[in-house]
Amino acid sequence: MGTKRNQIVYVDADSCPVKEEIISLCETYECDVVFVCSYAHDLNAPAHIKIVQVDCHKEAVDLYILAAVKETDVCVTQDYGLASLLLMKGVYVVSPRGHRYDEKTMDEMLQSRYLSQKERRSGKKVRGGPKKFTAIERDRFKQNLASLLDGE
Structure with missing residues (x-):
């Protein structure tokens, strides 16, 4: 087991439900992990985990990650916009749900997000929020992150 070219895992950590899994896998694969969150969030992590806190501006976490990543790094985010920009930089991107x-598929995902935002702005009620996070998604996340750290 090993990482590719000093691979670093960056985490859009403000609302990430798989922080413990990320820490465990990064320890197993002996790779660095950087949790990036706004000052509004207080994260607890082992001393060897780097936590970067940025301004509370809604794009501050994204901008930090975009500036810090390099090709072949990994990012965990559920933000489609950030994911699309990272893919263009050669970064591997996985959602906390394991996608x-x-x-x-990025164009279709961005189009769907745009249409949902347009509906909300027009005053239409959008049903519900995100689906409940499941154990199956947690397992899929662990498998996909492990395969990325394995170089697959």
Whole structure:
């Protein structure tokens, strides 16, 4: 087991439900992890985990990650916009629910997000919020992150 070219895992950590899994896998694969969150969030992590706190501006976490990542790093985020920009930089991106983002499906995902935002702005009620996070999604996340750290 090993990482590719000093691979670092960056985490859009403000609302990430798989922090413990990320820490465990990064310890197993001996790779660095950086949790990036706003000052409004107080994260607890082992001393060897780097936590970067940024301004509370809604894009501050995204901008930090975009500036810090390099090709072949990994990012955990549920933000489609950030994911699309990271893919263009050669970064591997996975959602906390275990979805591996790729350029083939990104246009469709961004279009769907745009249409949902447009509906909300027009005053239409959008049903519910995100689906409940499941154990199956947690397992899929662990499998996909492990395969990325394995170089697959």
